[in-house]
Amino acid sequence: MTKILLIAIAFAAAFWLLRNHRRNANRGTQSRPDLKAEDMVSCVHCGVHLPRGDGISAGQHYFCSKEHEQEFLNKR
Ligand SMILES: [Zn+2]
Numbered sequence: 001m002t003k004i005l006l007i008a009i010a011f012a013a014a015f016w017l018l019r020n021h022r023r024n025a026n027r028g029t030q031s032r033p034d035l036k037a038e039d040m041v042s043c044v045h046c047g048v049h050l051p052r053g054d055g056i057s058a059g060q061h062y063f064c065s066k067e068h069e070q071e072f073l074n075k076r
Contacts, residue, residue, distance in 0.1 A: 045072045 039052045044061040045068035055062040056069050063069040 043068055045069075 040049050041052050041055050041062035042049050043055070043064040045063060048064045050062075050064055052062070055064060056066060057063075058069055058073070061072070063072065
């Protein structure tokens, strides 16, 4: 009888550990979009905000499109 009890306790412990592990994994994925949102740049020409990865970089400046990069460079 004690064997069955021990097995039951082992199963409960394993289930509890698995649930905790899954909760930690979910927390990890939730914090990622926040990090991405901070990484924003603004177009030097029109001022629109966009993710750094979507922008076109020319030295220290960022542009929302190739057209705005050309217009900015033509003005100088
Ligand atoms: Zn622009």
